[in-house]
Amino acid sequence: MTRVKYGPASRRRRKKISKMAKGQRAGRSKWHRITMESVNKALAYGTRDRRAKKRDFRRMWILRISNACKELDISYSKFIKALTDAKIKLNRKLLADIALNDRPAFKKLVESTKKK
Numbered sequence: 001m002t003r004v005k006y007g008p009a010s011r012r013r014r015k016k017i018s019k020m021a022k023g024q025r026a027g028r029s030k031w032h033r034i035t036m037e038s039v040n041k042a043l044a045y046g047t048r049d050r051r052a053k054k055r056d057f058r059r060m061w062i063l064r065i066s067n068a069c070k071e072l073d074i075s076y077s078k079f080i081k082a083l084t085d086a087k088i089k090l091n092r093k094l095l096a097d098i099a100l101n102d103r104p105a106f107k108k109l110v111e112s113t114k115k116k
Contacts, residue, residue: 061096068099072110082113 014032020042021028021035028038066076074082083090088109090098099106 058092061092064096064099065092068103068106069110072107074110074114079110079113083109086113088113 017032017035017039018029020039023029024035024038027034029035062076065079069076069079090109095106095109098109
């Protein structure tokens with residue numbers, strides 16, 4: 001019976017990992033064990049930071065809306081409550097964009113919520 005060494009499969013597996021480590025320095029792209037560790041860590045960081053990015057953007061949008069509301073003498077929480085009561089369905093991303101780039105429209109939005 002001939003001996004089986006799994007050469008092509010092992011090489012394919014290692015090559016896949018080394019492709020993922022492309023651009024990393026020193027042993028992180030040369031030595032298989034260190035490459036495996038750095039790639040796994042990078043994938044974990046990527047997953048973690050994609051979630052963190054969503055949190056950070058939402059926080060930024062809320063800050064922008066809050067600052068624009070303060071200029072118009074209304075608190076953020078009261079403004080959001082008034083929007084929901086008035087059945088105005090705008091998400092925070094859009095509200096932040098309006099607050100930043102179109103002050104007159106944001107002012108009209110605040111006034112329309114104050115009336116009700």
